[in-house]
Amino acid sequence: MKQFSVVPEIVLIETCADFVTNYAVGAGDLIITSERxxxxxxxxxxxxATVVFIRKYGQGEPSDEMVEGIYEDIKDSNYQRVVAIGGGTVVDMAKLFALETVSPVLDLFDHKILPVKTKELLILPTTCGTGSEVTNISILELKTRHTKMGLAVPELFADKAVLIPELLADLPQKFFATSSIDALIHAMESYLSPKASPFTEIFSVQAIENILYGYQIIATGGEAARKALLKDFLIASTYAGIAFGNAGCGAVHAMSYPLGAVYHVPHGEANYAMFTGVFKTYLRLKPTGKIQDLNNILAKILNCPGEAVYDGLEKLLNQILQKKPLHEYGVKQEELMSFTASVMEKQGRLMANNYTELSKEMVYKIYQELY
Ligand SMILES: [Fe+2]
Incomplete structure (x- = not known):
């Protein structure tokens, strides 16, 4: 049985001024965003409005400590609507504040607190990657447990995903690169997921095409060419969010979590470090089947033979963000075993979506190859 749904209403608006007017943003709203x-x-x-700037509560990826800090500051404010304006860090934390009980957030993630949605939730992405505006997932770094963990429940869906291309206008190149590569990986992992359906595939394929054709234009036209493509990338990342929100992500995300949690590598960059290593392994283990369809799509876009698509992909992606081996992030050889154990023990939700089963030995081997 395959199911497909898009829960939030998707709204495309050209400017922030139009958004504020149309949705009467102000008193009664809790706005969670960055100061900039x-x-x-x-x-x-x-x-x-009650406005929360997330960097007051910590740097890096969203964490349980940051959520508790925000909760302390806003627990007495009377808000009926949450407006999340930001990238993954803002959105993943803001989703929790639409619930009746946010704290202790560890209890929420351990399912000791029942999630009950009592506030309206509007999400405005400012990057082109997470797809979090259309998914029901919040991923936090749990500081005391030295890992990242996802909470995926229907109560975390937004009521509206509001796409405003203007918000991406001054996105720095590094954030553009890491977020859009994350979106590409959402599209590709969900395409190969056993939960994929003809409905998710159409969103995956369109996202892959938009992103890779966009990269090709940027690779030739340089930085300036990006400005004209922001709307395409914003829409592509929402397409990818719809695809992975229904079909799930897999080993690339699972294996990137220890790198993100221990070495604070940004999510998209940590994913890119694992990306082609995982897909090349899939191809080696199960060369026939759906991966051939994916490779044909990539070969057509990249204009290269099917067997060379992952090298071709890496060549193109390296012009947007340079891939680095794991040791350059400070990872030590002896940590690869604990990374592997962490993936096998804690990331079952994602590993269940792999194109083909990856054993503990195989995960360790991928880490070694990427080291
Ligand atoms: Fe992601």
């Missing part, structure tokens, strides 16, 4: 985004786009437009 707020000052650049909203400070002159919004009055009376």
């Amino acid at each position: 985004t707020y000052k650049t786009y909203f400070a002159d437009l919004v009055r009376g």
Whole structure:
């Protein structure tokens, strides 16, 4: 049985001013965002809202400690709607604040607290990657447990995913690169997932095409060419979010978690470090089947033979973000075994979506090859 749904209403609006007017943003709203985004786009437009700047609560990826810090500050404010404006860090934490009980957040993630959604939730992505605006997942680094963990429940769906291309206008190149590569990986992992269906595949394929054709234009036209493509990338990342929200991600995400949690490598970059290593292994273990369809799609876009697509892909992606071996992030050889154990023990939710089964030995071998 295959199921497919898109829960949030998707709204495409050209400017932030139009959004604030149309949705009467102000009193009764809890806005969770970055100080830079707020000052650049909203400070002159919004009055009376409770505004939270996430970097007051910590650096790096979203964590349980940051959620608890925000909760302490806003627990007495009376808000009916959460407006999340940001990338993965903002959105993954903001989703939790639409629930009746947020704290202790560890209990929420351990399913000791029943999630009950009591606030309206609007999500405005400012990067072109997470797809989090259309998924029901919140992923936090659990500081005391030295790992990342996902909470995926229907109560974490937004009511509206609001796509405003203007919000991506000053996205720095590094964030553009890491977020869009993350979106590409969402599209490719979900395409090969056993949960994929003809409905998810159409979103995966369109996202792959938009992103890779966009990269080719940027590779030839340089930085300046990116500006004209922002809307395409924003839409592509939402397509990829719809695909993986239904079909799931797999080993690339699972194996990137220890690198992100221990060495604080940004999510998209940690994924890219694992990406082609995992896909080349899939191809080696199960060369026939659906991966051939994917390779044909890639071969057509990259204009290369089917057997060379992952090298061709890496060559193109390296022009957007340079891939680094794991040791360059500070990973030590002896840690590869604990990384492997962590993936096998804690990432079953993702590993269940792999194209073909990856044993503990195989995961360890991939880490070694990428080291
Ligand atoms: Fe991701």
